[in-house]
Amino acid sequence: MSTFPARAVVNLDAIAGNVRALADYAPTAQVMAVVKADAYGHGLVPSAQAAIAGGARWLGVAQVPEAIALRAAVPASAARVLTWLYAPGAPLAAALEADVDLSVHAGWALAEVVAAARETGRVARVHLKVDTGLGRNGLTPTDLEALLPDALRAQSEGAVELVGVWSHFAFADEPDHPTVLAQAEVFDEVVGRVEAAGAHLEVRHLANSAATLTAPRMHYDLVRPGLAVYGLTPVPQLGPAADHGLTPAMTVEAELANVKRIAAGHGVSYGHRYRTTRDTVLGVVPLGYSDGVPRHASGDLPAQPGGPLLVGATADGGGRLLRVAGRVCMDQFVLDLGPDATEQAGDVVRLFGPGTGADTDGLPTAQDWAEAAGTISYEIVTRIGARVPRVYVGGEATAGPSAQGAAAAESESKEKQA
Incomplete structure (x- = not known):
């Protein structure tokens, strides 16, 4: 047992139930459970497994090493994994070997993805990240115009497959903010342009937790809730988490x-x-x-x-x-x-x-x-820091310690607590 005088108890059944509730909000879309940042502090692998038990068929992480670690525990038959935030020199070949979907947010990123595909002999499943107004990561519509011919050429050569287009809201936690609809309109125009150019998209995704809960117009083929997966509401001004059928985990x-x-x-x-x-x-x-x-x-x-x-x-x-x-x-x-x-x-x-x-x-x-x-x-x-042990209740008996807390928690965070 741990001798550390505190713990974070994570209810895996709550995570599974939250994913089911979110799926009910978006019945026409698949659910990607975002498990970046060690599943928002809840533990990467146990939380991902609980989300899959709740019906998630996609998992999302920011960093490439997170995706590789996740894929080692979660087979592609259970859920696809998407990663989206990396700098030049990231281990993209290892990600492709692990069957991870990659986001492309710049011209250099496409070049490195294509190089990794050629190195490994694998077709890279690519999601084009478009900046529709957030002003953060992603291709501007003008950048996309310049990159799209190269992406389609790589697709025709068999190096990549354009499977998705995605973006992120600036004000999704304010559902009535005018930028929400404005970004959706830009997104629709971009998707139409990519498809007209010859891409056969599998998924179009824009909705985070807030948009999943409050904006059905934004659900498209896939929703990407993060915070709400763990039972917390991104729109507290609209009521507590319980009002949305969510249970903090x-x-x-x-x-x-x-x-x-x-x-x-x-x-x-x-x-x-x-x-x-x-x-x-x-x-x-x-x-x-x-x-x-x-x-x-x-x-x-x-x-x-x-x-x-x-x-x-x-x-x-x-x-x-x-x-x-x-x-x-x-x-x-x-x-x-x-x-x-x-x-x-x-x-x-x-x-x-x-x-x-x-x-x-x-x-x-x-x-x-x-x-x-x-x-x-x-x-x-x-x-919540790494030395605070994560102790898991509910879910699968094989749930292990979090990626961050493994060293501190060791075997005690594998124990089941009633």
Whole structure:
């Protein structure tokens, strides 16, 4: 068993259920579960396997090494894998040997994909990434015009097969923003141009989590939800995740490392920005910003409440909602447990999970922590550090440790927790 005094418990059945819910939102499209960034901190391979169990037939990752690692665990018969973010010199030949689909976002990228195809003797399955207005990675429509003849020539030579065209929204989390429709119109024009030039596309894909949930017009042949796969909503202004049929998959919890009485007026943690207002009991939680607890969720002033936690909860519910007292440190932070606290070292506190939220005095959610830190829930889950063991519940008994956390978690994160 791990001796690390905290863990991220990942419910694989929740991931599978979320994929099923997302498929219901897009019944005319296939689902690509985006599992980049170690599956948003949930663990690459276990999360991918759970997504496939939920009906995903595509998996998406940003980096080529992620795709190669994923393909080693997931056969092509279970799901196709697409990778899209690489610089010159990336191991594209190894990706083709692993039967990974490649995105092309520039002329040099097409040249390197063609070279890798010739080196390996494999036909590269290519998705053309088009910048329809985000202003980030991808070919502008003008760039595409220049690249398309070379791509079609490589296809006629048998080096590549143009199987997809795709893009990404700038404002999908604001469904009524005028850029959403404007980008879709550019996308339609680009797809028409590519098909008219002679490409026989297998998939056209534009919708991320937000567009999957809110914009049926944007579903095309394939939707690419990421955050929503893990039960978090990209549109919290439209209601909590449960309103979309989603269940957060990650619960972060820790054992108190110390509990002690302290006098009124005592400063707490670095800078003493928090001071006790009465004789009280402090509890030390052995997680800090090196583990992904945001320093911006420090409880420095009465006007700046810290990140929320549930203390003393049991399997039957209950518990007390408290907030971080003072500065979050590298490896620890402090709670003001109150003068009547009965907690002891070793008792469990839960930072966030699939609860009803801090507003109801229930188990906080990643969204609650995002609001406390002035960020987004994506960052809260993806920043949970490698030394925090991932423990998997539900899903397949063979689910192993996450790609990031394997060294820290070792065999304990393979164990099943009831």
